[in-house]
Amino acid sequence: MLSRVSKSGVWVISGPSGVGKGTVCQRLRAAHPEAFYSVSMTTRPPRPGEVDGLHYRFVSVEQFRDLIEKGELLEWAVVHGTNYYGTPRQAVLDAVDDGRQVVLEIDLQGARQVKQNLPEAKLVFLTPPSWDELVHRLEGRGTEDADTQQRRLATAKIELDAIAEADHVLENADLEDTVRSLVSLLGL
């Protein structure tokens, strides 16, 4: 599907909860609006300050299942064993046709599906400087209760064990360094 496109690239940004994927992608988006940043569908309730259509499209479980049935998602997963998350298919394909760089910030299950559907897609895995720093960032964000944090950290162990699947690994120590590395990798 991608082979007819020369300029575009699909870049999957993944990594454990709290490593900084959202923060890095926000910075990248502000600096390089010419790339396409997929807005995921989710059944998770919005956090304070999250805007429908900007951070996510917030939908009900029924709406999400309908999107699955209609084949409207490029990939989808139940993440951290709780909520559905998925990437709208058509918007990504349109951006590819337009020759844009496409950025998907999604979990490892979704990354694997994207690689199956679009083998040319590249998986960029962000790692924390240390496990303690990951826990510190997740706790410091303060958006989840203790149980949810523990669930996310359990997923994080599984995701970090799969690091060999990545095409590129970037340690997110200094935020600006990480953004600079991504800009260079994506050729923005």
Ligand SMILES: Nc1ncnc2c1ncn2[C@@H]1O[C@H](COP(=O)(O)OP(=O)(O)OP(=O)(O)O)[C@@H](O)[C@H]1O
């Ligand atoms: N390089 C960094 N150095 C220090 N703190 C950072 C860095 N990058 C992100 N953070 C902070 O870590 C916390 C988690 O970041 P963020 O929400 O972007 O993580 P995430 O990987 O998107 O997590 P999730 O998968 O749970 O959505 C935030 O408070 C953010 O400000």
Ligand SMILES: Nc1nc2c(ncn2[C@@H]2O[C@H](COP(=O)(O)O)[C@@H](O)[C@H]2O)c(=O)[nH]1
């Ligand atoms: N498979 C997919 N995973 C996604 C998508 N959008 C986000 N995510 C991942 O979910 C977790 C949790 O996100 P949060 O906003 O609740 O903290 C995180 O790893 C995201 O990368 C998607 O469309 N598909």
